[in-house]
Structure formats: C-alpha cells, structure tokens
Amino acid sequence: MSGPRHWDPEGRHHGGTPTYPWRMAPCGLFTRRQLRARGLRPGGQPVAGQVMWRSRFGGTRPAYLYRLDHAKPVRPMTEARAAALAKANAARRTCRACGRVAGYVLPAHLGTCLPCADGAALAA
Numbered sequence: 001m002s003g004p005r006h007w008d009p010e011g012r013h014h015g016g017t018p019t020y021p022w023r024m025a026p027c028g029l030f031t032r033r034q035l036r037a038r039g040l041r042p043g044g045q046p047v048a049g050q051v052m053w054r055s056r057f058g059g060t061r062p063a064y065l066y067r068l069d070h071a072k073p074v075r076p077m078t079e080a081r082a083a084a085l086a087k088a089n090a091a092r093r094t095c096r097a098c099g100r101v102a103g104y105v106l107p108a109h110l111g112t113c114l115p116c117a118d119g120a121a122l123a124a
Contacts (some may be wrong), residue, residue, distance in 0.1 A: 006019055007024070022051055029068070031064065036074065038071075041073070044114055049064075054115040095113035098112075
C-alpha cells in the first residue's frame with residue numbers, strides 16, 4: 001500500500017519535490033534509465049520529481065524524474081573514452097596477487113582471483 005503514502009504532487013511533504021507512487025508518474029517525466037533507453041540524458045536539468053516505493057530491506061527508495069522535453073542526446077563514445085573504459089575493465093579482471101587476467105570481474109570483497117582467494121583461505 002505505497003500509493004497514498006507517496007502521493008504528493010505538490011511536494012509539500014518531500015522537500016518541495018513532487019512525489020508519486022511507483023508506476024504513477026505523469027507523462028513526460030522519466031528516470032535516467034528510461035531516458036538512456038531512448039538515447040537521451042538529463043543534460044544538467046534539475047530534478048522535476050521523484051517516484052518512491054517501499055524497499056524490501058525496509059524504508060523507502062526514490063528514483064528521480066527528469067523532463068523529456070529538456071533531455072539532451074547521449075554524447076557519442078570517443079576513441080579516448082573507449083580506451084579508458086577498456087583499461088578500467090581490464091583492471092577489474094586482473095588479480096592483484098598473481099597478476100593473472102581472469103575471464104570474469106573479480107569479486108570486490110576478495111580483491112583477488114578465486115584461486116588466490118582459496119589459497120589464502122587454506123593458508124589461514
């Protein structure tokens with residue numbers, strides 16, 4: 001029953017930001033993800049509203065909304081940006097302990113590849 005609790009189109013209870021329940025945002029307002037699916041980005045515009053829902057972990061979660069008519073096209077990928085992204089992704093797959101490039105993104109909580117993590121666990 002998150003409907004009435006999050007219905008605040010004037011923004012009186014949520015710091016001046018118009019707030020709507022999940023799936024009840026008015027036409028013309030979209031989340032970043034929805035804009036991206038259309039090849040757009042917010043482009044520096046202020047938040048026009050928010051959608052709120054109850055989280056399964058307790059509390060509420062917001063998703064900010066932006067106006068479609070003020071959105072700008074996504075910037076094209078340049079060669080330099082593509083190279084920087086490839087370098088960052090390679091670093092996420094390289095083990096700090098043995099230097100091997102794994103075929104997967106290394107778990108952040110381990111910081112190493114799985115064989116190195118297993119070896120450290122056996123040594124302890």
